[in-house]
Every structure is written in structure tokens, then in C-alpha cells.
Amino acid sequence: MKIGVPIEIKNNENRVGMTPSGVFELTKRNHTVYIQKNAGYNSGFLDEDYKEVGAIILDTIEEVYAAAEMIVKVKEPIEPEYKLIREDQVVFTYFHFASSEVLTRAMMDSKAVCIAYETVEDPDGSLPLLIPMSEVAGRMSVQQGAKYLEKPIMGRGILLGGVPGVPPAKVLVLGAGVVGIQAAKMAAGLGANVFIMDINMKQLRYVSDIMPNNVISEFSSEYNIRKHIKDSDLIIGGVLIKGAKAPKLITRDMLKEMQPGTVMVDVAVDQGGCFETTVPTTHQDPTYIIDDVVHYSVANMPGAVPYTSTMALTNVTLPYVVKLAEMGWKKACKKNPSLAKGLNIVKGKIVYPEIAEAFDMNLETV
Structure with missing residues (x-):
């Protein structure tokens, strides 16, 4: 496969999307891998690294898609890429369709086969291709939250772990899944007082068993x-409903009850966010x-943190990429x-229930 x-x-x-190690696993199986020039540069991988394992370097994004x-x-994919995606082409990536009707309709129009990392699901209900990025984001949420609690950035001016004689910050974590557990672990490690909330008692028992006393x-x-938002310094939203929009757990009116300078980090933003006031932002702003x-x-x-993230992502996506390349998408998904x-989305048809429900569209089968 190409x-x-x-x-x-x-x-x-x-x-x-792939490390040189991942490319090697494909080229040694006689698949052809095209890497856009400098695609891996910001993750610490040079074009020469890819060439050494048999990749073909192409100058433009148009050439790669073609x-x-x-x-x-x-x-x-974002708007400039929509026109590059062809009928029957397989696109394997994070999509988060339920948060964007524009993207959904664009991929339907392309008639491509869209396979979303975030909804690949093991028999136990876990999401193997979402877990590593949730681990990274959960840990980063505390790192970023601690930074934005600083007064020059309009935070409350609180050091997350406090110092002797001064109490630490209070951190409220919404959701005890992968994001929430990683966030709680990091915040606790820095010495904060952490409250973690969920509606799943099994998860809460697990958290109580593995977490420290704070x-x-x-x-x-x-x-x-x-009750908790009134005196929380950092609030982290890590709620996930597979393939669907996140519930709005903190509404606009609740902001009035918070202390000035409270920081809210919404890790569920890809799924529409779990705060009513969430608007997607960028690392630039x-x-x-x-x-x-x-x-x-x-x-x-x-x-x-692209080096860590790319390595972690390729570790879990590569086995599926190999299956798709070896068998084709139909046989690989059947097996x-x-x-x-x-x-x-398969050739213009929505085949995942939560996406159809999000936009009141027809659910079809393949």
C-alpha cells in the first residue's frame, strides 16, 4: 500500500503521524511511505532519518495526498486539506467529528474512508489510541494550570504546592478517567489538595485505592x-463520552461563584468542551x-511536547496502520x-451513532 x-x-x-521506526516497520513489509519534507522536524526527526528507513520525501502536501x-x-484535516482528500482514500487520524459539523460534511463530501483514532475501542471499553494523548494532556493540564495561576497572567497568584506555613492550592478535577487520573497524580505530586469527581463509583473506588492522601x-x-468551585484555584475538565459531545458541567452562571483569578483548563475541548464558556484556543494564544x-x-x-507525544502515539497506532496496509480497510476492520x-464516515455515509445523533443525520451501515 502507498x-x-x-x-x-x-x-x-x-x-x-509516524516516527522513522514506524516507517521502517512498513517499508520492510514492502509498503511505500511518502513523508512530506520536514514533516518530522518539529518532533525531532529529520528527513534523513526517514530516508534511511526507506521513505520517499515529497516536497508538498499536495503531492503526499495525491x-x-x-x-x-x-x-x-482542516479546510485547506479538504479538497486534497479523494474518494476511497483512507484517512486515519483523530477526527472528533461530533464537535464540528463543517468537518463532518466535508469528509462526507470527499467520500473518503475516515477512521478515527479516538473511537477505536477494545472489548473492555478502553480507547487504546486515545489513552496516550489523554495521559499527556492530563499531565500537561496541571503544568499549564500551575503556570496560569501566576499573577502576571491574571491568575490568583498561587503556588500550586504552597510552601511551609502557607497552604497549597485546591485543584478540582472533573472526570476520573485517564485524563483525570493523570491530572490528579501530577497535582498531588506537586503538593496540591486535589478533589476528583465522577459519576462512576467503580472509578472513584479505584482512585481512592491508588492515590495519596491529598x-x-x-x-x-x-x-x-x-460547592467546590467557590474555593478551587484550578479546575480541570477531563470528561469524555466516546465519540459524542462532552456534557457542560460548568455553566456560565457558575463563573460568578468562583474567586477572581481561578484557572479552568478544559481538556475536553476536542469534544466541544465540558465548560459552557469553552472556546477552542491555540498554543499561540x-x-x-x-x-x-x-x-x-x-x-x-x-x-x-511533540517528541514525547509522537513517540507515544506511534507506539499505539502502528499495529493498526500495519493491519490496514497489509489487508486493506475492509478486511482489516472485519477481522x-x-x-x-x-x-x-465511509464513502459519504455516517456509520458511527454518536455523530449522526450530534447533527441529526442518518446513520447508515457498511
Whole structure:
């Protein structure tokens, strides 16, 4: 199969769809891999690294899309890429369709086969291609939150872990999934007082078992959220509903109850965000302030640490890329139910229920 890896053109997206190690696994199986010139540069991989393992370097993104039967990338295509995607071409990437009707309709019009990393699902319900980026984003949420609590950036002027004689910050984590657990772990490690909330009691029991004493689990309800936001310094939203829009757990009116300089980090922004006031931002301009509350809602947080993120992503996507290349998408999805769950849009048809529901469109089968 002919596989293309273009440069990511989303704002400040520094990751790349495949490492040289991943390319080697494909070329040794006699597949052809096209890498756009300098695609891996910001992740620490040079064109020479790719050439050494048999990749063909192409100068432009247009050439990569034109040559490839399958595109492997990181983030969803953006408007300049829509016209480059062809009928029957396989596009394997993060899509998050439920948060964008424009993207959904563009991919339907392309009649491509869109396989979304974020909905590939194992029998136990876990999302193997989302987990590593959720781990990165969960840890980064605390790193970024701690920074934006500083007064020059309009935060409350609080050091997350405090110092002897001065209490640490209070961190509220919404969601006890991968993002929430990683965020709680990082915040606790820095010495903050952490409250983590979820509606899944099994997850809360797990959190209580593995976390240190400065992490307290609590059942999530509007009443409990309203209680905690009044004195929380950093609020992290890490709620996920597979393939669907995130629920709005913090509404606009709740901001009035928060302390000026409170920081909110919405890791669920790719799925529409779990704060009503969430608007996607970029690494170039990451924050905005509403009612004296600092909002951080960068839609590609792991793009700021591209070497770590690219390595972690290729570790999990490569086995599926190999299957798709060896068998073609139809046979690979038929033989691998986990991969089949990644099918979102196939040749103009929506085949994933949550996307059809999000835009009141017809759900079809393949």
C-alpha cells in the first residue's frame, strides 16, 4: 500500500503521524511511505532519518495526498486539506467529528474512508489510541494550570504546592478517567489538595485505592460541583463520552461563584468542551478571561511536547496502520472489531451513532 504522512498544518501542531521506526516497520513489509519534507522536524526527526528507513520525501502536501492510498496523520484535516482528500482514500487520524459539523460534511463530501483514532475501542471499553494523548494532556493540564495561576497572567497568584506555613492550592478535577487520573497524580505530586469527581463509583473506588492522601474522591453532581468551585484555584475538565459531545458541567452562571483569578483548563475541548464558556484556543494564544476566570482550552495540548507525544502515539497506532496496509480497510476492520469501531464516515455515509445523533443525520451501515 502507498501511505502518506503530511505536515500537520493546524496552528502550532508540532507532532507528526509516524516516527522513522514506524516507517521502517512498513517499508520492510514492502509498503511505500511518502513523508512530506520536514514533516518530522518539529518532533525531532529529520528527513534523513526517514530516508534511511526507506521513505520517499515529497516536497508538498499536495503531492503526499495525491500519491497515497492511506493518509496517516495526527489531527483532523482542516479546510485547506479538504479538497486534497479523494474518494476511497483512507484517512486515519483523530477526527472528533461530533464537535464540528463543517468537518463532518466535508469528509462526507470527499467520500473518503475516515477512521478515527479516538473511537477505536477494545472489548473492555478502553480507547487504546486515545489513552496516550489523554495521559499527556492530563499531565500537561496541571503544568499549564500551575503556570496560569501566576499573577502576571491574571491568575490568583498561587503556588500550586504552597510552601511551609502557607497552604497549597485546591485543584478540582472533573472526570476520573485517564485524563483525570493523570491530572490528579501530577497535582498531588506537586503538593496540591486535589478533589476528583465522577459519576462512576467503580472509578472513584479505584482512585481512592491508588492515590495519596491529598487526593479526595467525590461523586459528581451539580450541587457538589457548585460547592467546590467557590474555593478551587484550578479546575480541570477531563470528561469524555466516546465519540459524542462532552456534557457542560460548568455553566456560565457558575463563573460568578468562583474567586477572581481561578484557572479552568478544559481538556475536553476536542469534544466541544465540558465548560459552557469553552472556546477552542491555540498554543499561540492559549487563554482568555471571562468574569475574571482564566480559561485555557488549547485543542491540541500534546502538540506542545511533540517528541514525547509522537513517540507515544506511534507506539499505539502502528499495529493498526500495519493491519490496514497489509489487508486493506475492509478486511482489516472485519477481522479486528476494535479497529471497526474506528469507522466514522465511509464513502459519504455516517456509520458511527454518536455523530449522526450530534447533527441529526442518518446513520447508515457498511
